[in-house]
Amino acid sequence: MGFRTKQVHAGVTPDPTTGAILTPIYQSTTFVQGSVDDYMGRGYSYSRAGNPTVRALEEKLTILEGGHDATAYASGMAATVAVLLGLLEAGDHVVIADVVYGGTYRFADQFLSKFGVDETFADADVNAIKAAMRAETRLVFTESPANPTLKVTDLAAVSEITREAGALHVTDNTFLTPYQQRPFELGANIVIHSTTKFLEGHNATLGGAVVVDGQGLQEKIAFARLAAGLVMSPMVAFLTLQGVKTLSERMDRQSANALALAEWLQDHAKIDYVIYPGLAEHPQHELSSKQATGFGAMVCFEVEGGVEAGKKLMDAVELWSLAENLGSVESLITHPVTMTHAAVPREERIAAGISDGLVRLSVGLEDVEDLIADLDAALDRV
Numbered sequence: 585m586g587f588r589t590k591q592v593h594a595g596v597t598p599d600p601t602t603g604a605i606l607t608p609i610y611q612s613t614t615f616v617q618g619s620v621d622d623y624m625g626r627g628y629s630y631s632r633a634g635n636p637t638v639r640a641l642e643e644k645l646t647i648l649e650g651g652h653d654a655t656a657y658a659s660g661m662a663a664t665v666a667v668l669l670g671l672l673e674a675g676d677h678v679v680i681a682d683v684v685y686g687g688t689y690r691f692a693d694q695f696l697s698k699f700g701v702d703e704t705f706a707d708a709d710v711n712a713i714k715a716a717m718r719a720e721t722r723l724v725f726t727e728s729p730a731n732p733t734l735k736v737t738d739l740a741a742v743s744e745i746t747r748e749a750g751a752l753h754v755t756d757n758t759f760l761t762p763y764q765q766r767p768f769e770l771g772a773n774i775v776i777h778s779t780t781k782f783l784e785g786h787n788a789t790l791g792g793a794v795v796v797d798g799q800g801l802q803e804k805i806a807f808a809r810l811a812a813g814l815v816m817s818p819m820v821a822f823l824t825l826q827g828v829k830t831l832s833e834r835m836d837r838q839s840a841n842a843l844a845l846a847e848w849l850q851d852h853a854k855i856d857y858v859i860y861p862g863l864a865e866h867p868q869h870e871l872s873s874k875q876a877t878g879f880g881a882m883v884c885f886e887v888e889g890g891v892e893a894g895k896k897l898m899d900a901v902e903l904w905s906l907a908e909n910l911g912s913v914e915s916l917i918t919h920p921v922t923m924t925h926a927a928v929p930r931e932e933r934i935a936a937g938i939s940d941g942l943v944r945l946s947v948g949l950e951d952v953e954d955l956i957a958d959l960d961a962a963l964d965r966v
């Protein structure tokens with residue numbers, strides 16, 4: 585079956601008691617047992633361990649990513665934390681790409697040492713990752729394209745290095761989703777999502793997911809979720825199940841809008857540079873075309889005049905919302921340095937290519953002519 589059919593139907597069967605076509609919101613903390621050790625064939629006990637609405641989403645995401653199994657979480661960060669808590673032990677070492685989501689950086693930087701885990705932030709390129717590997721490296725964490733610089737990492741090459749070292753390749757696939765990038769086919773072992781973004785897509789929920797390949801990883805990660813209480817709620821799972829059904833249509837349109845905007849920005853006199861993996865000028869355009877089937881809906885640029893000009897632009901837009909988050913049907917404009925990436929020290933930010941004046945766009949589902957007209961009017965005022 586094709587992706588579009590799967591995104592609508594996978595994981596969901598009509599409700600056995602009523603025939604409801606949508607998996608109901610099983611808004612229940614606990615599930616009554618037949619006797620002390622009889623779960624009445626359903627397997628549910630307490631919603632921190634598992635819930636039928638959440639399970640439907642997990643099954644859908646497993647099929648869409650082509651994985652072995654999945655667990656869903658209260659947020660993308662909860663998903664990342666479950667992977668790290670579930671798989672690492674004191675004495676382990678992890679290699680983390682230097683351009684990752686700001687919250688991922690913050691958790692690794694502030695908390696891993698408390699558990700006796702050592703981390704190296706490596707340039708997100710194959711040679712730097714290879715050089716950072718140690719005998720005790722248990723896990724390599726990548727994100728491609730990365731937030732917010734849109735740097736692309738060769739995921740197959742990183743998988744190769746990781747496999748040779750007997751470690752696991754964990755990759756955050758939030759930016760492209762399984763519709764545009766399939767990390768398991770590139771050799772990754774674990775795929776992380778912030779479902780908050782494109783998967784749910786409507787700025788309505790915070791959620792996360794971890795999909796694993798078939799290596800007995802699910803038990804350890806699900807145990808961390810249960811122990812730390814990182815679970816997704818049934819309501820969030822329900823809304824995410826509906827959002828995912830239109831993922832391909834939204835991604836196609838939002839990516840087409842992003843390319844049109846990137847091309848328009850490139851020719852604008854007041855723009856210093858534009859970053860979009862779909863532009864031939866992007867340094868990893870070829871790699872990006874090889875390992876993904878789309879370029880996503882995120883565009884970054886710097887306005888001539890740096891921070892001050894960027895701030896003026898963000899104040900002048902009207903249709904675009906100045907807000908954190910990304911991947912929604914609403915177009916959003918963000919200043920990573922003061923918003924999403926405030927936790928990253930300036931020196932490391934600059935080294936990773938996150939300049940002070942960088943502006944990040946999450947391109948939505950509106951008419952691209954309107955998005956361009958609004959930015960154009962705002963740029964006139966800069």
Ligand SMILES: *Cc1c(COP(=O)(O)O)cnc(C)c1O
Nearest residue numbers: 659660661685731758778780791
């Ligand atoms: C937003 C985001 C996260 C964190 O997800 P939350 O749902 O906000 O906790 C992780 N990775 C990437 C790439 C993100 O964009």
